[in-house]
Amino acid sequence: MVLVSGGLDSTVCLAVAAAEGQTGRPLVALTFDYGQRHAVELVRAAAVASHYGAEPLVVRLETSAWGGSALTDPRVAVPEPAAEAGAGIPATYVPARNLIFLAVAMGVAEARDLDVVSLGVNALDYSGYPDCRPEFVASFAGTARLALKRGVEGRPVEIRTPLIDKTKAEIVGLGMSLGAPLELTWSCYRGEGKPCGRCDSCELRARGFAHAGVEDPALAGD
Amino acid sequence: MVLVSGGLDSTVCLAVAAAEGQTGRPLVALTFDYGQRHAVELVRAAAVASHYGAEPLVVRLETSAWGGSALTDPRVAVPEPAAEAGAGIPATYVPARNLIFLAVAMGVAEARDLDVVSLGVNALDYSGYPDCRPEFVASFAGTARLALKRGVEGRPVEIRTPLIDKTKAEIVGLGMSLGAPLELTWSCYRGEGKPCGRCDSCELRARGFAHAGVEDPALAGD
Numbered sequence: 001m002v003l004v005s006g007g008l009d010s011t012v013c014l015a016v017a018a019a020e021g022q023t024g025r026p027l028v029a030l031t032f033d034y035g036q037r038h039a040v041e042l043v044r045a046a047a048v049a050s051h052y053g054a055e056p057l058v059v060r061l062e063t064s065a066w067g068g069s070a071l072t073d074p075r076v077a078v079p080e081p082a083a084e085a086g087a088g089i090p091a092t093y094v095p096a097r098n099l100i101f102l103a104v105a106m107g108v109a110e111a112r113d114l115d116v117v118s119l120g121v122n123a124l125d126y127s128g129y130p131d132c133r134p135e136f137v138a139s140f141a142g143t144a145r146l147a148l149k150r151g152v153e154g155r156p157v158e159i160r161t162p163l164i165d166k167t168k169a170e171i172v173g174l175g176m177s178l179g180a181p182l183e184l185t186w187s188c189y190r191g192e193g194k195p196c197g198r199c200d201s202c203e204l205r206a207r208g209f210a211h212a213g214v215e216d217p218a219l220a221g222d
Numbered sequence: 223m224v225l226v227s228g229g230l231d232s233t234v235c236l237a238v239a240a241a242e243g244q245t246g247r248p249l250v251a252l253t254f255d256y257g258q259r260h261a262v263e264l265v266r267a268a269a270v271a272s273h274y275g276a277e278p279l280v281v282r283l284e285t286s287a288w289g290g291s292a293l294t295d296p297r298v299a300v301p302e303p304a305a306e307a308g309a310g311i312p313a314t315y316v317p318a319r320n321l322i323f324l325a326v327a328m329g330v331a332e333a334r335d336l337d338v339v340s341l342g343v344n345a346l347d348y349s350g351y352p353d354c355r356p357e358f359v360a361s362f363a364g365t366a367r368l369a370l371k372r373g374v375e376g377r378p379v380e381i382r383t384p385l386i387d388k389t390k391a392e393i394v395g396l397g398m399s400l401g402a403p404l405e406l407t408w409s410c411y412r413g414e415g416k417p418c419g420r421c422d423s424c425e426l427r428a429r430g431f432a433h434a435g436v437e438d439p440a441l442a443g444d
Contacts, residue, residue, distance in 0.1 A: 107322055
């Protein structure tokens, strides 16, 4: 199972899982509908899953019920990067997001007897989110082993983070080499229709493609 | 914030939190609507929260979307205790339940700047669930510290488990001494209307009251 958001990283993560070969079972693409500002993410996630013939599983989370992030709370503005320079954890941080996503992923994996969960977090060129750091993922894996029946039985669910130590440029390069459908991916924190080009996420993405020496296929025709 | 299920343990946990005194802010009673077989649990949870003047917050989780437990999947039967004697983890185990509940609780706590999350897990007289063990809770607290902005800032959300080392009889005794509304609580895995008296949870509860030398007020009038 791969956590698929419709963004660049999770798409490359899915490409890695697809390339790693056949378990005889189709991949499951787990997508969270957590009140993101833009439904475009869900559409892109479905398109990416479909590209790989993965079974789509969309789980709705009422993150907006408790708010606290620019990404899920309409009262919090998505910041301009300049406003945040050096500010540490940005306003687009969603409290406990990867903790919740991984927890649910463990429930699904155990219920369906899936052995591996992959997610596309990366600690380099990341956006300052604490729950993208390798020490968080490693600690989570240990906690999950204690929480799950499978862990008690000595068959813990393996958590893979194939992109954890890659730069955005390396992720772009890896995606291109695997033929990942990067033209389907969406990174912008803002607009619909076309990316704003100014938010943190757009900037990171643009830099990644520039350093990889590749044109962003999602911007083709602009 | 207290995780409130409408059951005996979480009600006593809420009583402990209420007795611990005033932070100047009302308690939040966090209840999960995760597709339990019986809506009676949600009704009782709301009644208990109301008894303590706690702000009720119900978060819906689509646990049934992935199934895998007798408590959330209508295709899995609630077992008779005899059928499970010595069987280890029972069919009423819900994959990753407390992992998911605590993960969401961390998101809520951080979004609302709440300092303490209490839950009524206990490791003695428990039902064989791995995610009720103290080692799980301790590990989770460490993982949450790494996941949350608050943790990075040196203000981790404190997780309290005041019942972790208590027997069911001690929990009953504590609840009575605190004047907890045990008559409002619901433990049965099965029926509506009145408890079946035969499932694991009914048996544990009955034994607890018996050992405490107290009549179960929820059965008054039977």
